[in-house]
Amino acid sequence: MVPAHKMTRRAFLGLAGLAFISACRQAPAPTATPASPTASGTSPGATTPVTTSLEAVSVALDWYPWSNHTGLLMARERGHFRDVGLDVTLEVPANPEDVLKLVATGRNTFGISYQTDVLLARAEGIPVVSIAALVQHPLNSVMALEGSGITRPRDLAGKKVGYPGLPSDEALLATMLEFDGARLDDVTLVNVGFELVRALLSRQVDAVIGAYWVHESILIEQQGERPVILRVEQWGVPDFYELVMVTSEQELRDHAERVQRFVRAMIRGYQDAQADLVAAVDLLVREYPDTNRALEEEGIRRLAPLWTEGVPIFGWQEAKRWTDYAAWMQARGLLRGEVDPNTAFTNRFVEAAR
Known part of the structure; x- marks a missing residue:
């Protein structure tokens, strides 16, 4: 049986926008947790030193762990998240279709989703925003x-x-x-x-x-x-971002500095993974032993160039990609309702991480 990464790509989310907005206002903020003992000092380029406690944040994955997640694994393994004061948990949702719901309600601080679904969600009034493109082109x-x-x-x-x-x-x-x-x-x-x-x-x-x-x-x-x-x-489809990292508008309002720390550490993790694909897959297999090593070794070789192809820094997003793709979705009857593509994403955090 072939695993289905893409189960969450669908024409309509079927989400209740107002319910999510209400839930967002009531969701508890991530809490600080004790840090495990570590060597003193910080990684080069880190802006926040190691402290006695770490803020707990979580990332809802788009599907089971695969090579596109290795940048997050590397950021955690090599201490980049810890160096900016974050304790990051990666979670596979029981239902991957719930990623945007989990982020919108604050159950997960961040999540991996699709450009398609972010636009659909915002058309339904779901307050999620893409803060980085993880894959620069369609897969x-x-x-x-x-x-x-x-x-x-x-x-x-x-x-x-x-x-x-x-x-x-x-x-x-x-x-x-x-x-x-x-x-x-x-x-x-x-x-x-x-x-x-x-x-x-x-x-x-x-x-x-x-x-x-x-x-x-x-x-x-x-x-x-x-x-x-x-x-x-x-063959005629506007170029779009296959996978993006999202967070909620409330997180951007209330914890922009924490989002910045997360993005900075995430970028370093993907830089590490891209620089050593073998180590990245080794880590994936070590943390998730059921991984098909042969598949991911070849897959990451094909995928990794798309992390930064044609952009000045990992995560960069072009406004034209969002407006052109939204217009295509509307022309094809996939996107109904009013949505401003320019509010669906931000480069604020990847720009500051240069």
Whole structure:
């Protein structure tokens, strides 16, 4: 069975905005916890010295731990969070669809989510903000097998395309097809849930959409097949941030200095992971022994360049990415209601961490 990172990518969150806003006002603030004994001194570049107590904060992960989380693991392992006075817990939610809910209500201080979902949440009045882009480009893709004759979107005409049943994936596929002179009506969509790799390898379908080209493609290769990958942003879909780090508006108002410390330490963790991919995967496997090492070793090699590709510092976000993607979502009927994309993100903290 293929794990589904992307279960939380969906067309509508179905969240009750006013209830979350009310809950945010009542949520308890993170508390300080005793620090474990450590050597004296701070890491180079840290702005806050080690103290006798650490503030406890938590991060809700987007799914089970994988290579994209290694920067957070490195920041914790190498003392970057501790050096800025934070005790950071990484949590896998019982239901990954709840990440924005958990952050909005203050149950988790930070969370990893999707640009798509942040825009949808804000349209519903959910007060969450992206404070850093974790992956600078989409990971979602159309995937087929070599020898299928599929090398571009219009080759899908007359074919069966498996997908998880998400309207957002339908919109991505429709855009790619139209960009290449075809239409969504030209293909047969097959809802295979999140069994994308199994459906493709068994030839139940001719191609799939919803697969990460840094993950599912490797699973396919491990089965002796060679995937054909069509990246969505190369076929008419506006470039967007696959994964972002979010926090609540209340956290920004009440604890901006704590957010700054978190972002500064997080950036150092991702810099460490990018500088030593082997050590990053070693740490992931050590903390989570069920990790597929071979998968993550190859996956991080493909993923790590996307952490900083084309940006001056890890986490940077461009306003045009947010406005263009929001306009695309609205044009495709995915985003309803009023939302200002420029309020959905901030570079304030990554800028100050330079």
